[in-house]
Amino acid sequence: MDTVLIVEDDYHIAAPVKEFLENAGYKTVWSSTGFEALEDSELHDISIVLLDLMMPDLDGYGFLERFRLKSKVPVIIISAKIAVSDKVKGFELGADDYITKPFSLTELKTRIEYHLSKAAGYQQTENKVINFLGGLEYYPMSSEFYLNGEKLIFTSKEAEILSLLIKNKDKVLSKKDIYEIVWAEKELEGNNTITVHVKSIREKLKEDLKEPTFIETIWGKGYRFIGVRV
Template sequence: MKHEANVLLVEDDKEIARIVCDHLRSEGYGVTWASTGREGWEDYKLSPYDIVLVDLMLPEVDGFTLCRSIRKESDVPILILSARLEDESKIRGLDLGADDYVTKPFSLEELSARIASHLRRYLRYQNQQDTDRDIHYAHGLRIDFLSKRVRLHEELLQLTAKEWDLLCLMANNPFEIFSKSALYEHVWQQPEDGNGNNTVTVHIKSLRAKLQDDTRSSTFIQTVWGVGYRFIGEVL
């Protein structure tokens, strides 16, 4: 059966990864395997995926952090694969935005059924939402989240990758306040080490300049003094 869906598998156990990859590819899925949380995040940022399978106990960046980072940017289904049996771990994973939880060892048939079920729902949702991802805001801002293009008064803005990531994160979570540390850890995927706050400040300043957003009377990115930043763009 040809599924024609792209799966991102983030699993550090090579044998489990091999078995899952072979099985899903035999069913027609395109599968990308990442062996660490950081590698999984990098792969996720490079290509569009229809579903993400995440182990919780990962090197470099754990599965909980990866789930939280992905959910901040996308509604893609996230299926947790883990040997953990504790209810607390299940609840935490689901609270961070995962859609389902499969405890190891699991049957490949069960995994396929879970994937197919989530894909059906997600593809229906995507078909309904695609036309809503090119969003127009007051004061001339337009963000096309699918093509990753930003326009101001119909002029295409040349944003850097980090500027786009910052804008996308905040615009996808309007009015949510992000601290500089949270922005740095999400966009740069590194713990804040003392220099991260300055890095975020520089990129936010550059982004604001391109958006022609006056800090004294912000229309897009508002500074919440002593806390961080939030996106306040008004959807038309």
């Protein structure tokens, strides 16, 4: 059964959408803020996201930007914003579709079915394992890692951080970005959580800090994964 994440702070919109989709055979999860949605996306096996833009705490654009760093799950924006610039920004950040309010529930269901079908076809073509020079094997579906044939034992957060870096290969992610995506909450000033976790990951990867094979520190900016695929 596919699970739909509804990200909407207005109960009078979320409730009928939730009821309609559940009657149509979907499981639903409802989040009323961007950070709550990031957390729910970690706790549940989400198949597709319905995303409002104007929300408290972290708006839809902020959620989408962070969510796209870790997931390729389809995202349909549902918003009262009708300006072309708003739509363009949504697509640039990785949205798959854009519906303006008010909208038809029947049309919404049709669009959901289309994007789920498209995503299923994409998943069938994804590699089951990704290999890198240096002996690292990464299994995206299970977030398991092997180094020279030996399974690496990471904590759940360490595995999430390394998966996030790999999915954004060669892209610099700040400590703030990593923390807010993995922990789904705002980073507190002076927090050294990411530094500690990355250090542990590097030790398990047996990294040479002077000549890293996998994770490079970009001073003053963050970290990026530089592993070479084979």
